[in-house]
Amino acid sequence: MAPTQHTSAAADLGLLVPVLFGHAAFQQLNAGCRLGLFDLLNAEGPLSAERISERLDLPPRSCDVLLLGTTALGLTAIDADGYRNGPPVAAAFGAGLWPVLRDIVEFQDRIAYLPAADYAESLRTGRNVGIRHFPGTTEDLYSRLSGVPGLEDLFYRCMHSWSRLSNPVLVAHPAFPQARRVLDVGGGDAVNAVALARAHPGLRVTVMDREGALAAARRTIGAAGLADRIATHAADIFAGVYPHGHDCVLFAHQLVIWSAEQNLALLRTAYEALPPGGAVLVFNAFADDDRTGPLYAALDNVYFSTLPFRDSTLYRWEECEGWLREAGFTDVRRTAGTGWTPHGVVSGRRPEH
Ligand SMILES: C[S@@+](CC[C@H](N)C(=O)[O-])C[C@H]1O[C@@H](n2cnc3c(N)ncnc32)[C@H](O)[C@@H]1O
Incomplete structure (x- = not known):
């Protein structure tokens, strides 16, 4: 197979990632809500991973896993100052719609998910x-x-x-x-x-x-x-x-x-x-x-x-x-x-x- 065909198949198959792990993507958002990550970053961000782990009372490994998930999905972002909320979460806070969005996440979690x-x-x-x-x-x-x-x-x-x-x-x-x-x-x-x-x-x-x-x-x-x-x-x-x-x-x-x-x-x-x-x-x-x-x-x-x-x-x-x-x-x-x-x-x- 020509190398370009191989690359193009890999790129096409890569489109499956958010679909294959759709349930996991939702759970990153859900965990960020339930554990208070987004509220914390809105109130006190930017924060380091260590500080987030302390403030949320999460084991450091758990905190790293969560931050990797939310950051890869664009729900949080990292730069030299630390972690802050990503565009969709920041937009919800900015528009005064965060409580509304949290209810919607809870609806998906407790009513629609199973x-x-x-x-x-x-x-x-x-x-x-x-x-x-x-x-x-x-x-x-x-x-x-x-x-x-x-x-x-x-x-x-x-x-x-x-x-x-x-x-x-x-x-x-x-x-x-x-x-x-x-x-x-x-x-x-x-x-x-x-x-x-x-x-x-x-x-x-x-x-x-x-x-x-x-x-x-x-x-x-x-x-x-x-x-x-x-x-x-x-x-x-x-x-x-x-x-x-x-x-x-x-x-x-x-x-x-x-x-x-x-x-x-x-x-x-x-x-x-x-x-x-x-x-x-x-x-x-x-x-x-x-x-x-x-x-x-x-x-x-x-x-x-x-x-x-x-x-x-x-x-x-x-x-x-x-x-x-x-x-x-x-x-x-x-x-x-x-x-x-x-x-x-x-x-x-x-x-x-
Ligand atoms: C999806 S909710 C929509 C509620 C509201 N209209 C809104 O937009 O937020 C559907 C509503 O229809 C009501 N409903 C469903 N079947 C009904 C029935 N046979 N008689 C009276 N109300 C009914 C439910 O109790 C529920 O409050």
């Missing part, structure tokens, strides 16, 4: 096999949350952070100057309801969810001092009717859980609940229409395939737009976010006539 090992079996069977890690007999993750002490609180704390990170595109959506009353279907702990009510002073929101989620929602609403503008409504979102009196129905991180048929049913229920001219908004992460990415959606689909429900998927924009049209909505548009996650909003209107 079930991800059931990915191939989930694909083979077409079922969310990873749900076996959470006790219960129901088929969706949400109805199993209350079966493990502390899990519901953990889930909503982390879900709150996912939404806080990604909801600027929702909060700034052009539907809001017009909308007066929003029905937030499966609104969880009211994280989006609170963000919307804060940004749009005349807006009222009803958060509809399971009773377990609404306990968390009432805490969020109370802490925000918005009980006069955000109500809660306990109901099964598949029961077939939504409360009337809203001119906007929001599905936030909701249509990623269910099958195309179920999503169509939910959108038809929303259509019936809306007055002519009323808006529907679908907010979540989307996959590209050309099926090439983005990487975030491609990898997050491991969580969606293994855990929430049998058909959970980060769908393509065009799939979601098709459901809205099929349910009767017109003026169907997409609004992509500008953050590092592929979140966006697909919106439509119930026709006036």
Whole structure:
């Protein structure tokens, strides 16, 4: 074999390293969070390896292994002054998003990580096999949350952070100057309801969810001092009717859980609940229409395939737009976010006539 061919094969095979050790890459980030490395470097960096080992109370060998991992991944950096946080970690601290990112890492660690090992079996069977890690007999993750002490609180704390990170595109959506009353279907702990009510002073929101989620929602609403503008409504979102009196129905991180048929049913229920001219908004992460990415959606689909429900998927924009049209909505548009996650909003209107 010619030397150039050999070199090129080695270079190509080298592309496997972050994939082959993907689980290990996550654990470097996870350990850096859990052991307090990034917090320490943010507060006191740059620091030598010896000082880090003392301050984190880690054996020197452990500290060296961790610092090699985080530095090779760009999570930390070293120069003549010592170790400091690398660009993604420093950016999270700089933007005030470090607590949000830590929650997201904890979500991956305590909720998504073990079930991800059931990915191939989930694909083979077409079922969310990873749900076996959470006790219960129901088929969706949400109805199993209350079966493990502390899990519901953990889930909503982390879900709150996912939404806080990604909801600027929702909060700034052009539907809001017009909308007066929003029905937030499966609104969880009211994280989006609170963000919307804060940004749009005349807006009222009803958060509809399971009773377990609404306990968390009432805490969020109370802490925000918005009980006069955000109500809660306990109901099964598949029961077939939504409360009337809203001119906007929001599905936030909701249509990623269910099958195309179920999503169509939910959108038809929303259509019936809306007055002519009323808006529907679908907010979540989307996959590209050309099926090439983005990487975030491609990898997050491991969580969606293994855990929430049998058909959970980060769908393509065009799939979601098709459901809205099929349910009767017109003026169907997409609004992509500008953050590092592929979140966006697909919106439509119930026709006036
Ligand atoms: C992924 S969370 C999204 C929460 C919130 N919308 C957000 O974006 O942060 C999905 C929510 O849908 C709720 N949900 C799932 N199935 C439901 C059902 N059949 N009836 C009512 N709520 C449901 C769950 O309880 C959970 O709060």
